[in-house]
Amino acid sequence: xxxxxxxxxxxxxxxxxxxxxxxxxxxxxxxxxxxxxxxxxxxxxxxxxxxxxxxxxxxxxxxxxxxxxxxxxxxxxxxxxxxxxxxxxxxxxxxxxxxxxxxxxxxxxxxxxxxxxxxxxxxxxxxxxxxxxxxxxxxxxxxxxxxxxxxxxxxxxxxxxxxxxxxxxxxxxxxxxxxxxxxxxxxxxxxxxxxxxxxxxxxxxxxxxxxxxxxxxxxxxxxxxxxxxxxxxxxxxxxxxxxxxxxxxxxxxxxxxxxxxxxxxxxxxxxxxxxxxxxxxxxxxxxxxxxxxxxxxxxxxxxxxxxxxxxxxxxxxxxxxxxxxxxxxxxxxxxxxxxxxxxxxxxxxxxxxxxxxxxxxxxxxxxxxxxxxxxxxxxxxxxxxxxxxxxxxxxxxxxxxx
Amino acid sequence: xxxxxxxxxxxxxxxxxxxxxxxxxxxxxxxxxxxxxxxxxxxxxxxxxxxxxxxxxxxxxxxxxxxxxxxxxxxxxxxxxxxxxxxxxxxxxxxxxxxxxxxxxxxxxxxxxxxxxxxxxxxxxxxxxxxxxxxxxxxxxxxxxxxxxxxxxxxxxxxxxxxxxxxxxxxxxxxxxxxxxxxxxxxxxxxxxxxxxxxxxxxxxxxxxxxxxxxxxxxxxxxxxxxxxxxxxxxxxxxxxxxxxxxxxxxxxxxxxxxxxxxxxxxxxxxxxxxxxxxxxxxxxxxxxxxxxxxxxxxxxx
Numbered sequence: 001x002x003x004x005x006x007x008x009x010x011x012x013x014x015x016x017x018x019x020x021x022x023x024x025x026x027x028x029x030x031x032x033x034x035x036x037x038x039x040x041x042x043x044x045x046x047x048x049x050x051x052x053x054x055x056x057x058x059x060x061x062x063x064x065x066x067x068x069x070x071x072x073x074x075x076x077x078x079x080x081x082x083x084x085x086x087x088x089x090x091x092x093x094x095x096x097x098x099x100x101x102x103x104x105x106x107x108x109x110x111x112x113x114x115x116x117x118x119x120x121x122x123x124x125x126x127x128x129x130x131x132x133x134x135x136x137x138x139x140x141x142x143x144x145x146x147x148x149x150x151x152x153x154x155x156x157x158x159x160x161x162x163x164x165x166x167x168x169x170x171x172x173x174x175x176x177x178x179x180x181x182x183x184x185x186x187x188x189x190x191x192x193x194x195x196x197x198x199x200x201x202x203x204x205x206x207x208x209x210x211x212x213x214x215x216x217x218x219x220x221x222x223x224x225x226x227x228x229x230x231x232x233x234x235x236x237x238x239x240x241x242x243x244x245x246x247x248x249x250x251x252x253x254x255x256x257x258x259x260x261x262x263x264x265x266x267x268x269x270x271x272x273x274x275x276x277x278x279x280x281x282x283x284x285x286x287x288x289x290x291x292x293x294x295x296x297x298x299x300x301x302x303x304x305x306x307x308x309x310x311x312x313x314x315x316x317x318x319x320x321x322x323x324x325x326x327x328x329x330x331x332x333x334x335x336x337x338x339x340x341x342x343x344x345x346x347x348x349x350x351x352x353x354x355x356x357x358x359x360x361x362x363x364x365x366x367x368x369x370x371x372x373x374x375x376x377x378x379x380x381x382x383x384x385x386x387x388x389x390x391x392x393x394x395x396x397x398x399x400x401x402x
Numbered sequence: 403x404x405x406x407x408x409x410x411x412x413x414x415x416x417x418x419x420x421x422x423x424x425x426x427x428x429x430x431x432x433x434x435x436x437x438x439x440x441x442x443x444x445x446x447x448x449x450x451x452x453x454x455x456x457x458x459x460x461x462x463x464x465x466x467x468x469x470x471x472x473x474x475x476x477x478x479x480x481x482x483x484x485x486x487x488x489x490x491x492x493x494x495x496x497x498x499x500x501x502x503x504x505x506x507x508x509x510x511x512x513x514x515x516x517x518x519x520x521x522x523x524x525x526x527x528x529x530x531x532x533x534x535x536x537x538x539x540x541x542x543x544x545x546x547x548x549x550x551x552x553x554x555x556x557x558x559x560x561x562x563x564x565x566x567x568x569x570x571x572x573x574x575x576x577x578x579x580x581x582x583x584x585x586x587x588x589x590x591x592x593x594x595x596x597x598x599x600x601x602x603x604x605x606x607x608x609x610x611x612x613x614x615x616x617x618x619x620x621x622x623x624x625x626x627x628x629x630x631x632x633x634x635x636x637x638x639x640x641x642x643x644x645x646x647x648x649x650x651x652x653x654x655x656x657x658x659x660x661x662x663x664x665x666x667x668x669x670x671x672x673x674x675x676x677x678x679x680x681x682x683x684x685x686x687x688x689x690x691x692x693x694x695x696x697x698x699x700x701x702x703x704x
Contacts, residue, residue, distance in 0.1 A: 012530050012611075020609040024442065031534075034679060123609045125676020131440040197601060198675040285606055348678040351609045 007213035009038075012347060016045045018305070020351040021125060027338075027354070034346045041092060043332075046362035054325040059085055059159060059294055062322065067153050068350075069327060070116060070363040075108045076326070079155040080312040083238065084301040085159050088294050088316050094280035095240070097161035102240040103277055104156045104295045105303075106270040107174075110181065111140040112306035113270075115264045116358045117188065120260070123199045123351040129191060136184045141186045143177045161287020171278045185267050192260045202256040206341045206353040209254055216337050219330040220308020222357045225262040226254035232304040244277055259356045293320050305359045306332060328372040331357065332364040404702065411500070416493035417485045420426030424493075425632030428452040432599075432635065433665055439672040456626050462621030467528035475618070476519045476526070484517030484633035491640050492570050494653045501567045506558055509566065510551060513637065514632045517543050517596065521628075524615025535614025538605040538679045542595060545683040546602075549690035550592030554587040556697055557645040566644075584697040586646040588690055593638040594667055595682070597631060601674035602682055613640030639663050 009030050016024040024045035030038035050069055050208045054062050066081045067074045079101055086093060093101070114137040121129035147170055148154035148163075156162050166174075192198065208218065213226035223230045232238070233246040249265045251258035297317035303310050308330030315324040334357035342350045386394065414417055429450045437444025464473055490498050491503045498505075517539060524536025558564050560582070561572035579586045595602040606614035613619075614629055643650060643659040650656045677685065 010530065012534065019612055025563070026576070033537075034534075121675070125603060125607060125609070126674075128440050128672045129675075131442055136442050197673075197677070200677070200681055201675055346678055346680065348604060348607065348610055402641075 006102060012257055020354070021361075022119070023359075025359070025361045027350075029342065029347065029349055029350060031347055033043075034348065036342050036350060039342045039350075041335055041339050043335070043361065047365040048362065050191060051325050051327060054322060056321070058320045059290075059292070059322065062325075063157060063159065064155065066327075067155060070329065070360055071152055071362075072112050072360060073108055073305045073310075074153045075104050075156055076303055076310055078155070079105060079239075080301045080303045081314070082157045082159050083303070084254070084299045084314045085294060086290065087301070088297050088299045088314065089290055090295070091160060091288055091290060093161045093239075094285040094288060095166075095243075096284045097286050098239040099244075099277050099281055100162045100164075100166055100286075100338070101157065102161075102244070103166065104144070104154060104176075106274050107140055107144055107147075108154075109306045110267055110270050111137055112358075113267050114140065114181075116263060116306075117260070120352065120355040121198075123355045123398050124198065126198055126201075129198075132184075132197050133188065136181060139177045139181055144147070145328055146173055148381045150316055160290040160324060161285070163286075165286055166278070166281065173282070174278060175275060178274060181338055182268070182271050183206075186270075187259070189264045190336075192257070192264060195315045199257065201261060201349075201352060203351050205256045205345065205349050206356055207253070208341055211254075212340070213254065213337070216340060217333045218256075218308075218337050220305070220358075221249075221262045221266060222259060222308065222334050222337065224249060225251045225253045225258035232302055232309055236302065238301075240277060244273055245281075246273060256352055256356050263358075279368070293318060294322075307331060307335065307360060318325065327363075328361040329360065331360045335359070335364070403430070408690070411489060412485075416491075416496070416499055417488045420631055421485060421488045421636065423451075425629065425636050426454065428636050428639070428660075428664065429632040431661065435668040436671055439484065450628075454629060454655060457620075457625035457628070459513045460621040462623055463658060464617075465529070468618070472526045473529065474623065476523045477623040480516040480519035480628045480630040481633070483512045483519070484630045484637065487512035487637055488633065489617055489662060490566055492566070492644050493635055493636070493640055493648050494647055494650075494656050496653070498567055498583040504564045504567065506554065506566050509637075509688070510554065510642070513596065513634055514543065514547065516627075516634055519630075520615045520627060523619065523623075524617075527618040529618050531613070531634045532615050533615040534611050535605050535617065538611075538612040539598070539615050541679055542598070542602065542605055542682055545686035546592045546690065549588050549686055549694045550596065551689075552643065552694040553582075553589040553675070554641070555586040556582050556701060559701065566641075568671065570644045570649050573645050574651060577646075579646040579648075582617060582646065582697055584651045584700075588641070588694050588697075589642050589646065590666065591664065591670075592641060592690070594670065595686070596638065597635055599667065600671045601677045604679045604682055607676060607679035613684050629678070635664075636660075642652055 012029045012031055014027040014029065015021050016026050024043040026045065028040040029036045050065060054065055062079055063081060067078045069077045075224060114133050114286045118130040118133040121133065121348060144154055145151050148156050156164070172229065208226045210227045213223045218226065218228065219230060227250050229248060229250065231248045233241045234248045237245070247269055250260050251262050294316045296316050298313070298315045301312045310330065311328040313326035314322055317323040338354050338357060343355050345353065407509065430445060430447050441661040464470055487509045488502045490509050492498050521536045521540040521543070524532040524539060553575040557573060557578055559567055560578060563569055597607055608614070616624060619627065628641060639660040640650070640656070643656070643663055647659045
């Protein structure tokens with residue numbers, strides 16, 4: 001290798017397989033000692049072709065497919081899709097259904113934020129907080145299981161409403177779970193704000209100013225920790241959020257500590273909101289009939305997922321299948337900030353900064369790009385990029401030569 | 403010492419078999435207690451032994467770009483260092499099987515051998531995780547070693563001897579934790595740094611650098627390093643208990659005192675988040691050294 005500056009750089013690869021990553025992604029951090037001088041991200045390892053798959057299924061089948069876009073915020077995808085389809089068909093789900101959708105969405109936010117808190121604490125080597133927050137998260141998982149029958153992929157939505165009712169008994173179970181969690185969350189907030197050792201790892205780390213957050217298009221709690229007022233539940237209320245307003249949680253500091261505090265304070269807001277909706281649950285039907293064929297047209301729906309704004313675009317051509325679906329999840333918007341903010345920090349802070357945006361790789365992956373590392377032919381005379389036919393011929397040759 | 407008793411001392415007690423088994427059991431105690439504090443179930447009592455046997459049975463992969471001799475030799479040297487050190491400490495509350503004037507310093511260096519070997523093993527490979535891990539391991543050595551040594555030497559100075567058997571005879575009559583509380587604190591936390599336990603586990607922070615210096619190790623080499631660490635845990639606990647907690651007059655006291663120390667260490671591990679390497683160095687040179695120096699100053703003045 002030529003003795004150039006490029007070959008002397010010390011690059012630490014994180015991923016596609018790495019203990020810090022729960023899902024595949026690839027980061028390259030150029031370091032000078034422990035200080036990161038350059039960062040590079042490459043995504044696309046978990047691309048599943050869901051958008052294309054959605055085009056070959058009918059409107060109802062897509063609901064089950066799209067719930068599986070994300071394993072953690074599965075409800076919000078079903079929610080967004082049903083809202084879009086309902087708006088295209090020009091019908092509205094009954095108020096009770098909308099309230100139940102919001103209850104499940106907020107329960108999902110609680111479980112997602114508790115999960116995130118555990119993962120981030122683990123990245124900081126604070127495994128005790130990790131274990132405890134995940135233990136308490138089980139409360140929410142049990143509540144969701146009792147409510148919907150599933151711990152993840154609750155499948156709460158149907159086109160035109162929801163599948164199940166919230167009975168008074170179930171409401172009491174939810175209230176009990178939330179009371180327990182509220183106590184625990186107060187304790188966690190205390191730990192996050194006052195544990196000296198933990199503060200050393202979060203205070204002043206990964207500071208994103210408001211203007212930076214706006215320029216990089218940060219979303220969700222990541223942006224709100226930098227005092228960017230961006231919360232669709234407040235800005236453009238949908239479903240039951242119109243009747244049950246949410247208080248936006250903001251912080252001005254923009255560092256990791258602020259991101260922790262914003263998310264934990266959002267938990268309190270979710271507890272309050274769920275209790276309020278349970279107390280004032282509208283009476284009525286659970287769903288309305290939706291025609292098998294949806295009128296032709298285009299529809300955009302934006303919802304606030306636990307990680308930020310989820311964007312759905314649906315194009316219908318008037319048949320029982322959709323013509324085009326586009327999903328954009330918040331991680332892709334926040335990823336820029338990881339690359340920008342890690343420069344200048346220590347390598348040890350990088351997993352924390354990455355975890356700080358609450359990344360979810362498999363839902364943001366859109367395409368697979370093929371990179372030719374060597375830029376040319378390989379020793380065996382094959383080009384490193386093969387067409388499908390070449391690959392097939394290669395496999396046949398290899399099989400015959402056995 | 404006859405050949406037979408020397409062989410016994412090396413292979414069965416206090417070195418060899420006894421040390422290895424107690425090391426694995428103490429490691430289990432550490433893991434189990436930590437798990438209980440973290441609301442987990444934790445491993446079964448034979449899990450460390452099972453891990454070791456599994457590792458020993460596995461293929462040892464030697465990566466390209468390494469010096470084979472060093473790659474295979476370093477784990478052995480590390481383990482041998484720990485086993486040798488055991489001959490000079492009052493394990494299980496019994497008198498050390500070998501002793502000479504100044505053996506405290508030798509034990510201290512034998513214990514550091516493990517860390518040095520790990521650092522060398524890390525720099526021996528071309529893996530970037532290993533290199534960073536090794537740099538951190540060696541950086542950490544330079545931060546805790548001096549305060550740790552000064553804390554132990556405080557006891558030696560009080561006893562007026564650098565021979566472990568003489569020191570333990572003196573500390574058997576005096577509970578030095580009362581007269582040298584700062585030294586005790588630094589020694590205990592120094593041991594945690596030596597063993598790379600949380601919060602001093604930056605050298606093997608797996609969310610950053612996979613397994614640090616030992617990333618490329620598998621099979622026998624990894625098993626030896628793990629065993630070395632388990633042994634060092636026992637020896638370190640024995641030394642601190644014997645020096646600061648009123649000596650180890652019999653096996654029962656040995657068990658009680660070392661387990662009490664282990665419990666304190668486990669609580670600290672559960673309570674604290676990982677320090678970055680610069681924070682580790684800062685902690686030791688700003689507070690650790692200062693505490694020991696204050697301790698020495700008090701000893702001189704009083």
